[in-house]
Amino acid sequence: MQTTLSEHASQLPRAAEAERILRSCVHCGFCNATCPTYQLLGDELDGPRGRIYLIKQVLEGNEVTRKTQEHLDRCLSCRNCETTCPSGVEYHNLLDIGRAVVDAAVQRPLAQRLLRQGLRKLVPNPGLFKGLIGSGQVFRALLPGHLESKLPRSAEPAKQRPTALNARKMLILEGCVQSSLSPNTNAAAVRVLDQLKISVTSIKQAGCCGAVEYHLDAQTAGLDRARRNIDAWWPSIELGAEAIVQTASGCGAFIKEYGHLLSTDPAYADKARRVSALAKDLVEVLRDEELERLGVKSAQSIAFHCPCTLQHAQKLGGAVEAVLTSLGFNLTAVPEGHLCCGSAGTYSITQPELSLQLRDNKLNALESGKPDVIATANIGCQTHLGGAGRTPVRHWIELVEAALP
Template sequence: MQTNILEELQETVEGAEAERILRNCVHCGFCNATCPTYQLLGDELDGPRGRIYLMKDMLEGGEVSKRTQRHLDRCLTCRNCETTCPSGVEYGKLVDIGREMVEQRVKRPWHERLFRGVLRRVLPEPGRFGPLLHTGQAVRPLLPAALKAKVPERVEAPAWPEPRHARRMLVLEGCVQPALSPQINARAARVLDRLGISLVTAAGAGCCGAVDQHLGAPDTAADRMRANIDAWWPHVEAGAEAVVMTASGCGALVREYAYHLRDDPEYAERAARISALTRDLGEILADEDLTPLQPAGPGRIAFQCPCTLQHAQGLNGVVEGVLRRLGVELAPVDEPHLCCGSAGTYSILQPELAGSLRARKLATLTAGDPEAILTANIGCLHHLAAGSDRPVRHWVEWVDAALDGN
């Protein structure tokens, strides 16, 4: 794609990077064929190619309006288009740059600014999110049905095994997952313990930075990245084999710490090391002898491979392979590449579109009559569960429960 980026923008890191990405686009439109919002709305500007034109026009000095903001807001950042693109356009990086620039140029109404600000100050902070969620869970029986569906029941985590193995790996606790589903990491630790691996946490590690990154606040996101690196580094120096991700949304961003901190002289080298060590839980099990894991009656399930696992990390089929090795019967799922509509804060900020995408996804997931739906990301799990009449669980929960026959 030929570009005429404004000279003052060419001299910025963001402008130069946007131009590099734009030049790879050949206008083919293959991306629209797999874009969830284009499939729903049929508007060129609600597909990757149209959004690229909007961002290009902005970078070249064209009009930046509420319309530009609206169409970028509707993007899920599912990165399905990256999997489809024959030219390797790094759309996810481009849309983050575009959103940041639009946030600086188009002032949102006060209520939008307030709501997005609250999300950024509550969701990434377990000390704030946890008490609010627990309050909602306490009054859940009194809530209207629509609101009740959005507040999951409280779940107790099983005992976390004591670190007793020579092999050790770090795990990211994250921000909302410890409150929403504290059992996921505990069950991951139990499964890995059976394989001779101790899973440990690091004090001071928190939100991966994704909430801020995708809401147009990359500087705050970078601060969270640095805090995590500082927390993990002593463990890395002590020989931790990997930084394990049980939430694929977090994994997608942590794998890109090296990219986001590439110009930081103090953190660039360590960020690259952390990115190299980052592995999804499915990758860990895929490389291990699974003989110690003998599930009792694994059953028939449907697996929803999150966009952040299959498109952002390129790990489509990895978890499915692990489950098959454990004897799990996988029900067929049509349109596995399409997003469920969770997409971080998307289901909160774009509830109608997210609801339509969820209904479509649940129809394909339940068509094979599975007894449960398994996934690999906390956001997908709770978004799907809010509209599903079947259990929705993280796949490692299913594996650990099957091991004990419960």
């Protein structure tokens, strides 16, 4: 695609990257065929090809409008289009660049600004979030439906973590909301890894991965959180930590971007690349181990929802399914497994109508094989799908841990 950046756009820190990505797009339209919002709305500007065209216009100096912002806001950032694209267009990076330029030029309505500011304050703060969840449970009956559905209906309390030290050592990210919404997930992961003679440590100073702020109009704040996490992990990395494990694929996808997003920061570029290289989704660790040592036994029928951040961002589609099958779980078929469930970080709050349509479509596909339980690999998807109150939804590692002898 021929592109001529405006004088202003050419001065942006990521101008060369934006121009390279724009020129790699051949406008074939294959991306629209797998775009969830294009399928729902049928509007060219609500598909990747149309959004690329909008960003091109903005970077070439054309007028930026609220409508432009709305079309970019409706994107789930699911990256399904990247999996489909034959030209390898790095759409998510272009979207980040375009959104930053548009958001700097167009002021959102007050209600949206307050909502996004509130989410940026609340979600990355585990203590504050936990207090709000507790209050929400007390006043559940008074909450609007779309907020009430975000509260966990039942969450298994965290089991005790093993204290024995093994020769192999890894770090684990506790995350922001998972400790409140699904407190046993990380505990289950630690217990399973202990069975494989791997000790796992969480570093208290490592908090939110930064994705929430980065994707809610505060890219600088998101990258500052990335730097703080790198600083927190670095002493353990120097002491030989084998990996940084994430049980939430959304966090993992963003941490694996640290190296790219901080590549121009002379103080952090090398460290960020190292952290991204060490970042592993839990399934990347387990699939390389001798899983027969676990002795797992289960007759449960499972439908696995592969989060977009696992299959499209981390390119690990099919990995969890392979591990569960090897452990003896019965997996049901899931039609259109490549499509987003509509959670997409805070999308289910900022775009509730589209999100609920996608959720219901996804649940219909997941439940078509009549599973006993739905498993997933990301707390956002787990909460969003579970909020419908239909088939129970759990993190897959909890099912594995529960089936240990």
